[in-house]
Amino acid sequence: MRLKGLFILCFLLCVAIASQAHATVVAFDDAYANSILTQPQTSFSDGGLTFTNNGTFMYVWGPSSPNSNGANNLIFAGFGSTDYLAITKTGGGAFTLSSIDMSISWYDSNASETILVNGSPITLFQGIQTYALNLSDVRQVNITGVPSLSGYWLAENVTYSAVPLPGALLLFGPGLVGLAAVRRRFKK
DSSP states (O other): OOOHHHHHHHHHHHHHHOOOOOOEEEOOHHHHEEEEEEESSEEEETTTTEEEEESSSEEEEEETSOOOOOOEEEEEOOOOOOEEEEEEETOOOOOEEEEEEEEEEEOOOOEEEEEEEEEEEEEESSSOEEEEEEEEESSSSEEEETTTSSSSEEEEEEEEEEEEHHHHHHHHHHHHHHHHHHHHHOOO
């Protein structure tokens, strides 16, 4: 009976470990602190995500940028209809993009701009707001530029979690074999 209880406990632990996804917030502190983005960039990684510019320019500006609320900001300008910023997990793999804080530029003549995030429209306003995206099990997220071509958008606090690999479950198999061997040994 003890072995059965141990088996159940191991199973529940493996399921719990495999199902946990730790949320990470990318605040662009590494990119700004390391002066990675003093010039327009084509790609950079920060906090476990890689940001790739498929537009006009991409920077990380410090906390004194015009739209900032005192934090570092990713700035993206896509002035063409096919321009976008791609977000992927550094090293590859699936992730869940929970939310992102965004705003349009302070000098945009429009009160709001609608951009597309993986094809779904999101309306941005002047002043940073949190947008719940809840994009689960994605390998890439594409965010288009401002369609009016009158400015840029900025982002901070990109909240994501890695989709757990089945590694814990892979370890679970040999554990079961070991438990079965121990049980067989005790029965003899």
